[in-house]
Amino acid sequence: MKIKSAIYKGSSPRADMCPDTTLPEYAFIGRSNVGKSSLINMLTDKSKLALTSSTPGKTMLINHFLVNDDWYLVDLPGYGFALRGKREMDKLRNLISHYVLDRTQLTCLFVLIDVRHEPQKKDIDFLNFIGENGVPFAIVFTKADKLSKQKVSANVAEYLKYLEESWEELPRHFVTSSSAKIGREEILDYIEEINNSIQQ
Numbered sequence: 422m423k424i425k426s427a428i429y430k431g432s433s434p435r436a437d438m439c440p441d442t443t444l445p446e447y448a449f450i451g452r453s454n455v456g457k458s459s460l461i462n463m464l465t466d467k468s469k470l471a472l473t474s475s476t477p478g479k480t481m482l483i484n485h486f487l488v489n490d491d492w493y494l495v496d497l498p499g500y501g502f503a504l505r506g507k508r509e510m511d512k513l514r515n516l517i518s519h520y521v522l523d524r525t526q527l528t529c530l531f532v533l534i535d536v537r538h539e540p541q542k543k544d545i546d547f548l549n550f551i552g553e554n555g556v557p558f559a560i561v562f563t564k565a566d567k568l569s570k571q572k573v574s575a576n577v578a579e580y581l582k583y584l585e586e587s588w589e590e591l592p593r594h595f596v597t598s599s600s601a602k603i604g605r606e607e608i609l610d611y612i613e614e615i616n617n618s619i620q621q
Contacts, residue, residue, distance in 0.1 A: 451533030
């Protein structure tokens with residue numbers, strides 16, 4: 422897929438305040454500081470489309486970007502940032518769960534996971550949550566440039582093996598690096614494949 426345009430269309434504090442549209446939405450979510458904004462900028466080939474920050478947990482809103490006037494890329498808040506207060510954490514949890522479970526335009530949820538780490542409880546809990554609720558999703562392993570190719574392959578295999586213990590069918594997965602532009606074409610082709618199947 423060629424990206425001809427990617428435009429910021431607005432931010433919403435709640436799922437029921439998101440744009441009134443019938444276009445498919447591809448949302449990106451992950452633990453704080455997993456490299457979500459960098460990945461979005463890499464996919465759209467716009468270095469400042471999604472704001473990156475060295476401060477974990479910066480995104481607090483649901484951000485919509487219209488791509489090719491054809492589909493929406495959605496930047497969701499990161500989950501699992503422990504330094505927030507309980508009230509703020511509950512608010513974020515509600516915001517995320519309402520979007521993920523109630524937003525009918527959500528076509529695929531891309532869950533970002535840092536490939537450098539072994540399976541984290543917060544990630545596994547979130548994957549189980551969306552799996553149990555029938556949310557269509559794919560896993561995106563980020564920061565592949567930080568390790569050797571052999572180590573990346575080994576870590577991905579270990580993660581998938583861990584999931585196989587409780588999952589009958591594994592979701593689609595991608596290995597990426599925003600700085601090295603690894604995985605860009607694979608993810609965009611996957612989105613195009615889904616869009617084409619919807620339009621048939």
